Amino acid sequence: MNIFQQLFKSLYSPKDIASTRFQGIEKTILYVFLLTLVSVIPTVSYVSSAINNGIETAAHTVDKELPDFSIENGELSADQEEPIYIEDADFTIIFDSTGEVSETDLEGYQNAFALLQNEFVLIAGGTLDTYDYSTLTDLTITKDSILEVIHSVDGLLAVIIPVLALTIYIFSSGIKFIEITILALFGLFIKNVTSRNLPYRQLWRLSAYSVTLPTIFFTIMEAFQTNVPNGFLINWFVSIIMLYLTVREIPQKAKK
Structure with a gap:
């Protein structure tokens, strides 16, 4: 079987997974990289879209509003x-040069950016961070200079997004x-429970294919942006069950 046939059959066939225990480790490692590549496609897609939309929104907001x-x-x-x-x-974006809005007025926001009279405030997930303009010594920032920075970042997205995608892939x-x-x-x-004679290296190969079903399932859920309750436990439960069924397909070691 080629690597794509293995991916398909590993979704439902413990018998076919069991046959991979004798294959070369290089092919198994290649399979893991392929499976990971498939699994990160929705994440990379959504992150790329969010960055593009964020840059466009920032440029429009600064320029027009x-x-x-x-x-x-x-x-x-x-x-x-x-x-x-x-x-x-x-x-939420707050712009106030009048001094009417203070840091304490922003405590109810979950995600916001505020340019206030003497400081700018970034709020992410309800966590508030403040930065004084006084730290920008000998530096003048204007609306035009911010637009130039945004357009510069937009021009670099062809480099930024692939680097970010590669980072996500390596980490995953x-x-x-x-x-x-x-x-x-x-x-x-x-x-040991099933009395099978399997060294660890073969178990590792079998495990690589046993994680296929939960990996593809959660990839599909991610593509549809569907949250799966107790996903961590479900992932491990399905993986262990698939590995158990796979080990059961292997002949038992002879009894003395």
Whole structure:
């Protein structure tokens, strides 16, 4: 079987998984990388889309919805009489050069960015971080300079997104190899209970294919942005069951 046939049959056939215990370790490692590649496609897609949309939204907001301003000598200056609140479904931008809005007024927000009179505030997941303009010594920031930075970042997305995707893939591959290694340790117990003569290296190969079903299932759920309750436990339960059924397909060791 080629590697794609193995991926398909590993979704439902413990018997076919059992046959992989004699194959070369290089092919098994290649399979793990392929399985990981498939599993990160939804994540990379959503992250890329979020970055692109975020850049576009930021450029539009600064250009069309904020007045001309400058940050100089530790203070935000703009021609406005009252604070500006720009609210999206999951994010809020506050612009206030009047001094009316203070840090304490922002404590109820979950995700927000605020340019205040003497500081800018970033709120992520309800955690609030404050940065004083006074730290920007000898630096003047204007609306035009921020737009230039946004457009520069937009121009670099062709590099940023692939690097980010590669980082996600490498990290996910490491996690997958650790998961398989731990599952193979469970396999030592399974092979003793079922009286099968399997060295650890073969159990590792079997474990690599046994994680296929839960991995593809959670990849599909991620693609549809569907949250699975107790996903961590379900993942391990299905993996262990698949490994158990696979080990059962292997002939028992002869009794003396």
